[in-house]
Amino acid sequence: MKDMFESPAKKELRPYQARAIASLKSSILAGNRRVVLALPTGAGKTLIGSHIVAGALAKGGKVTFCAPMISLIDQTVDAFEAEGIDDIGVIQASHARTRASAAVQVASVQTLVRREAMPAASVVIVDECHVFSQAVVDWMAAEPDLIFVGLSATPGRSGMATEWDDLVVGTTTRELMDLGFLSQFTVYAPTEPDLSGVKIVAGDYQAKGAAEVMEDRGLVGDILQNYVLHGEGRPTLGFAVNVAHAKRMADEFTTAGIPSAYVEARTDTLERQALQDQFRRGDLQVIWSVRTMTTGVDLPVSGIIDAAPTRSAMLHQQKIGRGLRVNPGTEDLKIWDHAGNTLRLGFVDDLDWSELKRGTREIKEREASEPLPKKCQDCANVMPPKTKECPICGAAQKPPAGWVETEDGELVAINRKVKGKEYTGEEKKVWYQALVSIARERGYSDGWAFHKFREKFGVGPSSAKVAGPVPAQVRSWVKSRQIAYAKAKARGDAHAS
Ligand SMILES: [Zn+2]
Known part of the structure; x- marks a missing residue:
C-alpha cells in the first residue's frame, strides 16, 4: 500500500510531477478513497497517469483508466505503451484490442455505463473527471473501498465535492509558466x-x-x-x-x-x-x-x-x-x-482550482473581494488590477472601477466593510512569507500558502512568493485552523456513521 504508486517507468518525472504523485499518495494513505489530482494543461497528465498505473501494477494490482471521449482511447494506449506498459485491453464497442484478462483496461465511459459488471480493478483512474459520468458515480456507490483517482485541469463542476473525498493540486498554470x-x-x-x-x-x-x-x-x-x-x-x-x-x-x-x-x-x-x-x-x-x-x-x-x-x-x-x-x-x-x-x-493563471464544489450551481461568480483585470484604454491590453502603467504602451492607469487605492498601495473595494483588525501591507507580506515557509517546511505546494493567505485575509497575496521568518502568531493560527478542520471532519464523520 505504502509504495503503491512507486514505479520503474521509463521517462523520468519532473520534480513537480513526482511531488504531485507523492501528494496523491499521502491523501490516499490518510484514508481518502476518491482523490482528484488537479493538473493543468501541459503538466504531463498522461505521463503522471502512466506512473500511477505502473506503480499499481508493480504491486500486483489491476487498473481501469476511464476516458470520457473515444478519441482519447488510442492516444492513452499509445502513451502507456511508450512507458513500457503493455498488458492493456480496451473496453469500447468492438475495439480490436478488447482483452478482458489484461491488467490494464482503457475504457470508454459510454461503454462502461451500458455494462452490468465493472472490470476487476484495484485502482480506477478517471480522466477529465470534471465531466460528469453516471458510470463512475454508480461504480463508486457499488464499491466504496475501491480507490478512484480523478484527473482534471479544471475540477470546477458543482457537485464534485459529493463524489470525491479530496483534491490534490498537482501543480498550477502559474507554476508551469x-x-x-x-x-x-x-x-x-x-x-x-x-x-x-x-x-x-x-x-x-x-x-x-x-x-x-x-x-x-x-x-x-x-x-x-x-x-x-x-x-x-x-x-x-x-x-x-x-x-x-x-x-x-x-x-x-x-x-x-x-x-x-x-x-x-x-x-x-x-x-x-x-x-x-x-x-x-x-x-x-x-x-x-x-x-x-x-x-x-x-x-x-x-x-x-x-x-x-x-x-x-x-x-x-x-x-x-x-x-x-x-x-x-x-x-x-x-x-x-x-x-x-x-x-x-x-x-x-489566477483561476483557483484548489477546492471541490458542492451544490448545483454550475458557475460561481467571482468574489467581489478580488478585483478583476482591467483594460488599457489606449491599446486594449488587459493587465492586473494594480498595474499603474500599461506594460505595452506605457499609458498611465487608474484603479479599476469600484476600487480605490489606499496609501500603502492596497486596492480596497469602495463601500466594502473591513472586518476585525486591519492589517497593513507590510504585515500581510510577513504573513504570506511565513505561510510560504510553513508550506516548504511541510512539503506542501506554494498553492497552500496562497490558499491559507486568502482564508485569512479574504484576498490573494500581492507580495512576492518568497519564504520568510515565521512569527509565532502565524504558526498558531495555522495550528488553530487545523484543529478546527479536524473537529469539523470528526463531526462530519460521526454524523455520517
Ligand atoms: Zn496600453
Missing part, C-alpha cells in the same frame, strides 16, 4: 460585447442570444480588422459561439485573405486530420471551432481569438489552455479576447 513549461501570454480586449440582453441558462449565456450579439456586422468586422492589423501571421485558434458562427467567421476571414476553416463535432476524423496537417504546414492560418477543439488536440498555436462569451471559468481555462503549450516558434501566446471573458473571469 514560471518553470517555462507553458507559454507566457498577453491578453487584448479590443471589443467588449454588450451581453446585458442575453438570457442566462444553467448559469451561462444562452448560445442563441450570445450568437446574435457576436454575429453583429460591426463586431465581426472589428474582430477581422483587429486580426488583420495585429495577427502577425500567428497560427491561431478561433472560438465561436455555435457552428453557424464558426462557419461565418471562417468565411469572412478567408474572404479577407486569411486562410481559415472551421471544425464541428460532425467533422470526421479524416477531414479533421487533413485540416490539422494544413494548419501545421501554415496553409491554414486560423481554425475556428465551438467547443469541439477545446480538449484532446495539441496544435502549435500562438494566437487565440475568443469570440465566445462565457461565464464558466472551466470553459475559459479550457479554451486558453489550447494555446499555452510551448512548441518551437510558439513560445508566447497572444489572446484577442473579443468576448469580455478575461475582464469577467480573470486571467487563467
Whole structure:
C-alpha cells in the first residue's frame, strides 16, 4: 500500500510531477478513497497517469483508466505503451484490442455505463473527471473501498465535492509558466460585447442570444480588422459561439485573405486530420471551432481569438489552455479576447482550482473581494488590477472601477466593510512569507500558502512568493485552523456513521 504508486517507468518525472504523485499518495494513505489530482494543461497528465498505473501494477494490482471521449482511447494506449506498459485491453464497442484478462483496461465511459459488471480493478483512474459520468458515480456507490483517482485541469463542476473525498493540486498554470513549461501570454480586449440582453441558462449565456450579439456586422468586422492589423501571421485558434458562427467567421476571414476553416463535432476524423496537417504546414492560418477543439488536440498555436462569451471559468481555462503549450516558434501566446471573458473571469493563471464544489450551481461568480483585470484604454491590453502603467504602451492607469487605492498601495473595494483588525501591507507580506515557509517546511505546494493567505485575509497575496521568518502568531493560527478542520471532519464523520 505504502509504495503503491512507486514505479520503474521509463521517462523520468519532473520534480513537480513526482511531488504531485507523492501528494496523491499521502491523501490516499490518510484514508481518502476518491482523490482528484488537479493538473493543468501541459503538466504531463498522461505521463503522471502512466506512473500511477505502473506503480499499481508493480504491486500486483489491476487498473481501469476511464476516458470520457473515444478519441482519447488510442492516444492513452499509445502513451502507456511508450512507458513500457503493455498488458492493456480496451473496453469500447468492438475495439480490436478488447482483452478482458489484461491488467490494464482503457475504457470508454459510454461503454462502461451500458455494462452490468465493472472490470476487476484495484485502482480506477478517471480522466477529465470534471465531466460528469453516471458510470463512475454508480461504480463508486457499488464499491466504496475501491480507490478512484480523478484527473482534471479544471475540477470546477458543482457537485464534485459529493463524489470525491479530496483534491490534490498537482501543480498550477502559474507554476508551469514560471518553470517555462507553458507559454507566457498577453491578453487584448479590443471589443467588449454588450451581453446585458442575453438570457442566462444553467448559469451561462444562452448560445442563441450570445450568437446574435457576436454575429453583429460591426463586431465581426472589428474582430477581422483587429486580426488583420495585429495577427502577425500567428497560427491561431478561433472560438465561436455555435457552428453557424464558426462557419461565418471562417468565411469572412478567408474572404479577407486569411486562410481559415472551421471544425464541428460532425467533422470526421479524416477531414479533421487533413485540416490539422494544413494548419501545421501554415496553409491554414486560423481554425475556428465551438467547443469541439477545446480538449484532446495539441496544435502549435500562438494566437487565440475568443469570440465566445462565457461565464464558466472551466470553459475559459479550457479554451486558453489550447494555446499555452510551448512548441518551437510558439513560445508566447497572444489572446484577442473579443468576448469580455478575461475582464469577467480573470486571467487563467489566477483561476483557483484548489477546492471541490458542492451544490448545483454550475458557475460561481467571482468574489467581489478580488478585483478583476482591467483594460488599457489606449491599446486594449488587459493587465492586473494594480498595474499603474500599461506594460505595452506605457499609458498611465487608474484603479479599476469600484476600487480605490489606499496609501500603502492596497486596492480596497469602495463601500466594502473591513472586518476585525486591519492589517497593513507590510504585515500581510510577513504573513504570506511565513505561510510560504510553513508550506516548504511541510512539503506542501506554494498553492497552500496562497490558499491559507486568502482564508485569512479574504484576498490573494500581492507580495512576492518568497519564504520568510515565521512569527509565532502565524504558526498558531495555522495550528488553530487545523484543529478546527479536524473537529469539523470528526463531526462530519460521526454524523455520517
Ligand atoms: Zn496600453
